[in-house]
Amino acid sequence: MITLYWAPRSRAGRMFWLLEEIGQPYEISVVDFRSDPPVHPEGFADASPLRKVPAIRDGDTALADTAAIALYLADRYAPGRLAPAPDHPDRGPFLFWTFYSPSAMEPAMTEKFLQIPPNPASYPWGSFDRMMSAIEDRLEGRDWLVGDDFTVADYMVGGALGFISQFNMAKLSPRQQAYADRCAARPAAKAGAARDAEETARLG
Numbered sequence: 553m554i555t556l557y558w559a560p561r562s563r564a565g566r567m568f569w570l571l572e573e574i575g576q577p578y579e580i581s582v583v584d585f586r587s588d589p590p591v592h593p594e595g596f597a598d599a600s601p602l603r604k605v606p607a608i609r610d611g612d613t614a615l616a617d618t619a620a621i622a623l624y625l626a627d628r629y630a631p632g633r634l635a636p637a638p639d640h641p642d643r644g645p646f647l648f649w650t651f652y653s654p655s656a657m658e659p660a661m662t663e664k665f666l667q668i669p670p671n672p673a674s675y676p677w678g679s680f681d682r683m684m685s686a687i688e689d690r691l692e693g694r695d696w697l698v699g700d701d702f703t704v705a706d707y708m709v710g711g712a713l714g715f716i717s718q719f720n721m722a723k724l725s726p727r728q729q730a731y732a733d734r735c736a737a738r739p740a741a742k743a744g745a746a747r748d749a750e751e752t753a754r755l756g
């Protein structure tokens with residue numbers, strides 16, 4: 553059984569969507585990083601060296617970070633469905649877009665949120681605007697980032713676009729908005745959001 557280390561009102565909430573896409577049974581273990589001292593359940597520190605959620609444990613395997621977890625679960629439980637096989641021509645772009653979220657989107661979102669002056673040639677993520685333009689270009693004539701179907705690359709990028717919109721960091725272009733809506737309309741995304749809200753309400 554997969555254990556999800558989860559905290560309310562955190563990035564771990566989006567993990568329910570992924571677990572619903574995967575379709576494997578899972579349980580949750582609650583992390584309270586807002587209390588002083590924080591409450592870290594058994595096994596959490598081992599799974600998440602930075603003590604960040606989300607993290608998971610799956611048998612003898614434990615790891616953290618949304619993108620790493622997404623790739624691990626897709627390769628293990630939905631190969632060929634949520635992740636192209638290692639020898640498939642789409643695998644390269646799939647890896648690029650799966651890790652575009654932690655490598656470019658998250659830092660660019662921080663730049664935007666903290667109003668750090670852009671320095672595109674020096675910052676590894678370019679700039680917020682360059683990061684968004686690359687998504688705009690990639691989505692031209694495509695429903696999904698790689699191939700003809702949803703993969704965990706879309707889970708990562710579509711989910712991050714959802715955050716950008718939800719926290720009013722920027723207005724999405726019509727193409728980006730349609731794509732983010734397409735991702736959010738997936739039954740697993742809706743079921744995951746409902747489960748996150750339910751678990752959050754349960755904690756009060």
Ligand SMILES: N[C@@H](CCC(=O)N[C@@H](CS)C(=O)NCC(=O)O)C(=O)O
Binds near residue numbers: 603
């Ligand atoms: N890149 C990471 C970011 C994880 C992250 O920032 N988690 C925050 C909650 S949204 C956290 O665990 N903060 C608690 C802490 O740092 O003590 C991911 O997507 O998994």
